[in-house]
Each structure stands twice: as C-alpha cells, then as structure tokens.
Amino acid sequence: MTKTMELQNKATIELKPIPPYNFDANFHKPSHFPSSDNIWEKGKYWITMVWDSQELGLKFEDIGTIDIPRIRVNVYSRKTLSKELIDSLIPETRWRFNFDSDISEFFEKFKDDKVLGSIIKKWKGMKPIAANSLYETLVIYVVLQNATVRRSVQMLENLFEKFGKKVRFDNKVLSTFWEPSKMAKSTEKVLRDLKVGYRAKFLMKISEQFANEEIDEFVLRKMTKDEIKKEMLKLYGIGPASVEYLLFEDFYFCDKLEKVPPWEQKIMSRLIFKKKLVPVEKILEFFKKKYSGWNKLAFHYIWEDVFWKRKHERIEWLEKEIRL
C-alpha cells in the first residue's frame, strides 16, 4: 500500500491545437473502459503522467471552440519544474492528444454523406487520441485481450495498485503508471497473483523490451505505417488485433481498416446494415468503397457516436454485445 503523493506545485501553459479540434470527443472516448489514471468531465480532463522519472498530474480545460481551439493545461508536480521540463512537455502533450494531425479533408469530403453527414455535424474535430505513452497503451491492450470489460478493469487496477502510485492534485486522487523497468524487475509469479493470467508473460517481456530500450517510441513516431507494424509485431503478446488498434489510436493513421474483431463486427452489422451479422469482408468493403483514404476514421466516428448515445439512452441490442 503506497501513500498518496501530493502534487502541490503548479505550472500553467496554454496550447492551440490545429482546428477543428473537439475537446470532449477527444479527451473522452465512451467506448473505452474506465481507468483510475484519468477522469473526464465536460470541458475538463485530468490524467497522470510519468515523465522524466517523476509523477505528474495534468489538468486540461477547454477554453476555446471547435474551430478556434484553445486548451489550458495545469501541470502539477511534487517539486518545482524546470523550464526545460515544461518545454519538453509541450510537444509530448501535443502528440499524445493529437493536436497536430490535419483531418480537415475528411469533413470536406464526407459532410454530406448519407451515413456520416449527421455524425460529422455532431462530432466535428474528433480524432484518435493516445493519451498515454506507448508502453502504457500496450499494457492496456494486453489486459484487453480475451477478457470482459470488468476483468480488464480489474487487471489494470491490480497493476496500478502493485506497480503504480497514487497522486493527489486539483482535489483528485488518481493512479499513475510505472516505469517499464519496475515491472521488468518483478516476476511472472507476482503478476499472476494480480489475476492477469497468461498475460503475465506478455507483460514481463514487453516491460523488459522497453526497459532494455529495444523500443523507442519517439523513433517509431517518425516511421511509416508498415515499419511500425513490423516493429510492434516483434513485441511478445502483441499480434494483429492489437496492432490494428495501435496504428490508429496511437500513431494516428486514419486510412486503412484491415481487421474487425468479433464484437465490433456485430455492432457494425447493426449500425450500417441493420442486420444481426454481416461478414467482415462486407464491412471492410463498405468502408473501402465509401470512405477511401479515411476508412478507419469513418469507422471511429460511427463507432464512438453510438457509444455517446449509450450514455443517455438505453440501446437494448448494444447492451447485449458489450461484454461487461
């Protein structure tokens, strides 16, 4: 049991994402499972970060509009932060919350589309968002594999409890991730006791690969999609399904949709074809034909839209497809 660490120091910066940028649709993805390292409220978002080997708390506030976006970021820390550190945080924040990729063509092209038109109107400026470091995202993908939502949540929270810390800032108490080396020094047995099951081996190996600096996220960000794919598949426990998510959500490639996992297949069948189950090939073909160049982003808009709806309206068939 670790004591809560107080992050009393505060520094403030203001950032301008390139428009259009939809704060709420980007800082909150209703299809994702909740995790104690972040909280979202309308116009506000809190998340922890491990940067330069220290725990930070970030609070984001929406102080602009979709077409003239501005975001205030309060950075909370234990000690006063140097100017260099704050400066290093700016490009990282811009990357993690995808301030800089330009998707304006998507809106131009599809604003009158039969399926996407109305969705775009609601969610203009929605983008894929990593929010976490690559290592952290991989941990999330590993606990996601072959598990129900509840189980994924439990696994991640157990890991936070064992390897992370608790920090308090702006009256929120949130969990932090850990550095890969910390988990690499642990054992498979310790991880198994946290109920991650056979994933223990995956987590150990991935942590080792990061601790040994075999993977450099910053180099990867500059690579092509195929190169990234190849590199990611080298990671033990990361296969085609995880890579499909990674390329979009973490590296922001919006074009190609290549895989549709079973539960997404069921949900998309209802949403697009109004049928119980349409073959994956049909779904892929639909996106390829209609949204060439923006397949994956189009999928994202349709997907998140129904999960936003689910927040205030009960959709019976959808409840059945979500394995809680």
Next chain:
DNA sequence: CATCAGGGCCCTG
C-alpha cells in the same frame, strides 16, 4: 453441476 467460447496470441506440426 459441467462444458465451452471468447474484445488474442503463441507455438507446434
């Protein structure tokens, strides 16, 4: 009660 597939992946044959 037992059995089985699953929001995958690895390894073997």
Next chain:
DNA sequence: CAGGGCCCTGAT
C-alpha cells in the same frame, strides 16, 4: 496455415 492451450468469466 490449422488447431490446441492458456487465465478467467459468463452463457447455456
């Protein structure tokens, strides 16, 4: 390239 095994949980 097909198929079994793996942690668990929920469905049947």
